[in-house]
Amino acid sequence: MLGIKQNEQPQQGDHDWIGPAPWIPDGVPGPKAKRFIERDERLTSPSYTRDYPLVVKRALGSVIEDVDGNRFLDFAAGIAVCATGHCHPKVVQAIEEQARNLIHICGSDFYYPVMVELVEKLTAITPGPGPKRVYLTNSGTEAVEAAMKLARYYTRRQWIIGFYGAFHGRTMGALSLTCSKARQRERFGPLVPMVAHVPFGDADAIESNLFRYEMAPSEVAAIFVEPIQGEGGYILPPPGFLQQIRDICDRHKILMVCDEIQSGTGRTGRWFACEHFDVIPDVALVAKGLASGMPLGAVVAPEEVMSWPPGAQGSTFAGNPVCCAAANATLELVESSYMANAAKLGPRLLAALENIADKRKVVTAARGLGLMCALDVISRRTGKGDAKRRERILRASFERGLLLLPCGEHAIRFCPPLCINEAQLDVGLKLFDEAVATVL
Ligand code: PLP
Numbered sequence: 001m002l003g004i005k006q007n008e009q010p011q012q013g014d015h016d017w018i019g020p021a022p023w024i025p026d027g028v029p030g031p032k033a034k035r036f037i038e039r040d041e042r043l044t045s046p047s048y049t050r051d052y053p054l055v056v057k058r059a060l061g062s063v064i065e066d067v068d069g070n071r072f073l074d075f076a077a078g079i080a081v082c083a084t085g086h087c088h089p090k091v092v093q094a095i096e097e098q099a100r101n102l103i104h105i106c107g108s109d110f111y112y113p114v115m116v117e118l119v120e121k122l123t124a125i126t127p128g129p130g131p132k133r134v135y136l137t138n139s140g141t142e143a144v145e146a147a148m149k150l151a152r153y154y155t156r157r158q159w160i161i162g163f164y165g166a167f168h169g170r171t172m173g174a175l176s177l178t179c180s181k182a183r184q185r186e187r188f189g190p191l192v193p194m195v196a197h198v199p200f201g202d203a204d205a206i207e208s209n210l211f212r213y214e215m216a217p218s219e220v221a222a223i224f225v226e227p228i229q230g231e232g233g234y235i236l237p238p239p240g241f242l243q244q245i246r247d248i249c250d251r252h253k254i255l256m257v258c259d260e261i262q263s264g265t266g267r268t269g270r271w272f273a274c275e276h277f278d279v280i281p282d283v284a285l286v287a288k289g290l291a292s293g294m295p296l297g298a299v300v301a302p303e304e305v306m307s308w309p310p311g312a313q314g315s316t317f318a319g320n321p322v323c324c325a326a327a328n329a330t331l332e333l334v335e336s337s338y339m340a341n342a343a344k345l346g347p348r349l350l351a352a353l354e355n356i357a358d359k360r361k362v363v364t365a366a367r368g369l370g371l372m373c374a375l376d377v378i379s380r381r382t383g384k385g386d387a388k389r390r391e392r393i394l395r396a397s398f399e400r401g402l403l404l405l406p407c408g409e410h411a412i413r414f415c416p417p418l419c420i421n422e423a424q425l426d427v428g429l430k431l432f433d434e435a436v437a438t439v440l
Helices: 031-043 089-101 113-125 140-155 172-177 204-214 241-252 273-277 321-359 387-400 422-437
Strands: 056-060 063-066 071-074 132-137 159-163 195-198 220-225 255-259 283-286 297-302 363-369 372-377 405-407 411-414
Touching: 071 422, 089 321, 113 132, 113 297, 113 321, 132 140, 140 159, 140 172, 140 220, 140 255, 140 283, 140 297, 159 172, 195 204, 204 241, 220 241, 241 255, 241 273, 321 363, 321 372, 321 422, 372 387, 387 405, 387 411, 387 422
Parallel strands: 159 195, 159 220, 220 255, 255 283
Antiparallel strands: 056 063, 063 071, 132 297, 283 297, 363 372, 372 411, 405 411
């Protein structure tokens, strides 16, 4: 068992001390969890993908407590969202203070200090020289949506290019770019026209196929790319791939849009994953970790590109003051310690996964940067991806007090809160190793 106190966190005895993890005295799910699940499943959309029966009561740092009092180490961070850990006291304080003063006024209509502070910070940390501008959103998919509109508006071109395996969101525009699982698109068409895809890693296909057979480069507004594919399986770009895209964009005056919604906000040990590959996008998209769980996204673009006039784009809730306050606190914490922590612990995580993959032949291909790592689950017999076995490993991890999420067709991702400490990381990896051993 392991205490979860960390530098900035309250001491035992404070109201928000949560206790050590893992702690699962009587197995999961417990009786209260079972009752909530029954009620939930009668009424919620069956489209939700619940991988195992976790019913959360509260969480702090990298520890989650369920309604029966079981405690888990969190290696999922609410899908790479809780960058500063759960309910970081400084984030909570920023939210509370802002909520007492101003919850909503509409950033499309009026001005408020926390939004000004946030856009100043975002333009400062985004790669590339200024001047830049920021459009705030409520979610990742809306940031993608807004960037698609901006690219068409600015370039006066229609075509947009993305990649197989990409995930950019589920609203109709973003879904047209998403190309990661057929289920996500099935029966939702027709999608937004003039969106084309090539394999991730194959920049040549843009020129040799798309520009040859489908569209003139002079009609392409933007290429959208995740520097590290997220939902598609935590796939790293092959060497030179992102530079090649940059080069194509430069030659044809196409905007390069880096979707850093999952890989940004310090997760890989730098503010943005594209920084590892020495590539400066024209437009950067952030969301997920930006406000530690409050709904907020952003499109950051050069002033010249973000040139649309008043009324061309806006939103009632986007850039809400409480979310901006949470983001300001988040960025401060990520900058002062958690980005460095991700850089420091990333190699430890990766080495441990490589070790486990060496030892247990049903997991393989450990990969990642910073605290954005994954490995594949395979069949011992065929050596091919094995989604069923992955399910069993996720369940066995959960039963041991470790929360993990899948990605891609048969991968498991490791994206803990960026505040996780060495001891927690090691305990979680030990639990994972034991879980893998149960499904050999
Ligand atoms: N882009 C990327 C890279 C993502 O990983 C996601 C979500 O997983 C999105 C966009 C969509 O974000 P949201 O779920 O907030 O709409």
